[in-house]
Amino acid sequence: MTSMTAPHTSPTLGLRERKKIKTREAIRTAMYTLVEEQGYDATTIEQIAERAEVSPSTVFRYFPTKEDIVLTDEYDPIIMEELRTRPADEPWPDSLRHVMHRAITVGMKDPHAVSRLRTRLMVEVPAVRSRMMESMSETGRMLCQAIGERTGRDPESLEVRVYAMSIVGGLMETSMYWAEQDHEPDFDALVDRALNVIEHGLPPENH
Amino acid sequence: MTSMTAPHTSPTLGLRERKKIKTREAIRTAMYTLVEEQGYDATTIEQIAERAEVSPSTVFRYFPTKEDIVLTDEYDPIIMEELRTRPADEPWPDSLRHVMHRAITVGMKDPHAVSRLRTRLMVEVPAVRSRMMESMSETGRMLCQAIGERTGRDPESLEVRVYAMSIVGGLMETSMYWAEQDHEPDFDALVDRALNVIEHGLPPENH
DNA sequence: ATAGATTTTGAGAGCTACTCTCATTTCATG
DNA sequence: CATGAAATGAGAGTAGCTCTCAAAATCTAT
Numbered sequence: 114m115t116s117m118t119a120p121h122t123s124p125t126l127g128l129r130e131r132k133k134i135k136t137r138e139a140i141r142t143a144m145y146t147l148v149e150e151q152g153y154d155a156t157t158i159e160q161i162a163e164r165a166e167v168s169p170s171t172v173f174r175y176f177p178t179k180e181d182i183v184l185t186d187e188y189d190p191i192i193m194e195e196l197r198t199r200p201a202d203e204p205w206p207d208s209l210r211h212v213m214h215r216a217i218t219v220g221m222k223d224p225h226a227v228s229r230l231r232t233r234l235m236v237e238v239p240a241v242r243s244r245m246m247e248s249m250s251e252t253g254r255m256l257c258q259a260i261g262e263r264t265g266r267d268p269e270s271l272e273v274r275v276y277a278m279s280i281v282g283g284l285m286e287t288s289m290y291w292a293e294q295d296h297e298p299d300f301d302a303l304v305d306r307a308l309n310v311i312e313h314g315l316p317p318e319n320h
Numbered sequence: 321m322t323s324m325t326a327p328h329t330s331p332t333l334g335l336r337e338r339k340k341i342k343t344r345e346a347i348r349t350a351m352y353t354l355v356e357e358q359g360y361d362a363t364t365i366e367q368i369a370e371r372a373e374v375s376p377s378t379v380f381r382y383f384p385t386k387e388d389i390v391l392t393d394e395y396d397p398i399i400m401e402e403l404r405t406r407p408a409d410e411p412w413p414d415s416l417r418h419v420m421h422r423a424i425t426v427g428m429k430d431p432h433a434v435s436r437l438r439t440r441l442m443v444e445v446p447a448v449r450s451r452m453m454e455s456m457s458e459t460g461r462m463l464c465q466a467i468g469e470r471t472g473r474d475p476e477s478l479e480v481r482v483y484a485m486s487i488v489g490g491l492m493e494t495s496m497y498w499a500e501q502d503h504e505p506d507f508d509a510l511v512d513r514a515l516n517v518i519e520h521g522l523p524p525e526n527h
Numbered sequence: 528a529t530a531g532a533t534t535t536t537g538a539g540a541g542c543t544a545c546t547c548t549c550a551t552t553t554c555a556t557g
Numbered sequence: 558c559a560t561g562a563a564a565t566g567a568g569a570g571t572a573g574c575t576c577t578c579a580a581a582a583t584c585t586a587t
């Protein structure tokens with residue numbers, strides 16, 4: 114944690130900002146370990162606050178809801194940024210594939226236990242799943258924006274919005290599937306199969 | 321369950337069942353009118369109970385959450401039933417289209433104000449939208465089942481699940497769009513356009 | 528370093544959705 | 558009508574979340 118203090122970031126961030134990052138991280142890890150110990154529902158904000166050595170008020174100051182504590186979502190900015198760097202003449206599905214794979218490798222960089230816990234909670238706890246879906250729909254709006262920039266279409270049109278949300282829906286289901294299978298195949302491989310379905314529909318039966 | 325044997329519903333239903341239906345309806349209409357008057361968040365369970373002339377306990381006995389009071393969802397059974405009645409050799413997209421239109425006409429049969437309120441809340445109140453998404457994902461599982469029966473595929477396979485959820489996601493966005501546009505074009509027409517996108521991808525630009 | 532402005536935090540009160548229990552009432556049935 | 562079963566009401570309790578206000582910590586300037 115503290116070793117993260119790279120030579121670049123330290124001089125610009127004042128003590129205040131550094132402390133904020135630290136408490137934020139403390140709250141998160143407190144929640145993670147408590148959830149591993151007792152489960153999600155049994156873990157109260159009070160316990161989290163106690164273990165993170167802050168007051169309950171502070172927990173709510175850092176995270177609007179309990180579910181938000183376990184859901185990172187730095188994905189959206191990554192996706193947008195990567196999308197913009199793709200060559201403009203690349204076919205859209207190819208760009209999407211590239212970007213998704215990038216987002217996955219970046220998003221999975223934190224300890225495996227955390228990624229696993231997060232997706233497990235997504236499957237098991239309805240509230241977490243709901244919150245996840247909410248953030249997915251925000252991702253959808255971003256995708257609309259990107260598709261608009263890329264293809265010159267109106268990002269607010271029904272067609273673009275439906276297209277984006279069907280992609281998001283499909284990928285959401287892919288993460289659920291991955292979690293249900295105990296993260297058995299590579300997420301990358303699953304995403305590839307999912308994008309194939311989204312792009313071309315159900316493949317013909319092969320038996 | 322036991323009433324399944326009745327040719328018509330009235331004689332078989334005892335006073336008890338009839339009362340249950342009545343209170344259920346009373347709670348719902350109480351909530352609808354209160355929400356129209358004061359908005360969703362400002363409406364408490366206590367007020368709903370009072371206006372419906374039941375106790376707060378009873379409200380929770382009939383509806384697990386506040387959001388469930390405004391969300392009907394008789395859609396799923398309709399969809400499944402209609403799907404089964406389609407000819408087995410009909411192309412899948414055609415079946416889907418038929419079934420969606422049927423579900424819409426059946427689902428919109430209650431007073432317009434109610435449908436409008438429901439979709440408006442879906443756009444405006446995050447909790448309602450979340451709950452709606454949850455129920456949509458249940459619809460997705462049903463679709464998987466139907467696709468499995470229809471095409472002989474494994475309903476649990478990633479491909480089928482992704483396919484189903486991308487459809488559901490697209491249609492969900494369609495309802496949001498419809499609500500945002502103040503229900504201006506026919507929902508039917510929008511669903512047609514959405515299904516086109518889901519089936520064939522984004523249409524080529526026409527300018 | 529000290530003083531003052533600003534930000535962050537803690538403490539606590541308060542609201543509401545939601546759960547659970549138990550006694551009472553209401554309906555069904557012989 | 559009497560007995561059994563189901564629905565209801567009342568009430569206590571939990572926990573997520575909001576809001577307010579005073580105290581503590583950090584930043585800035587002299």
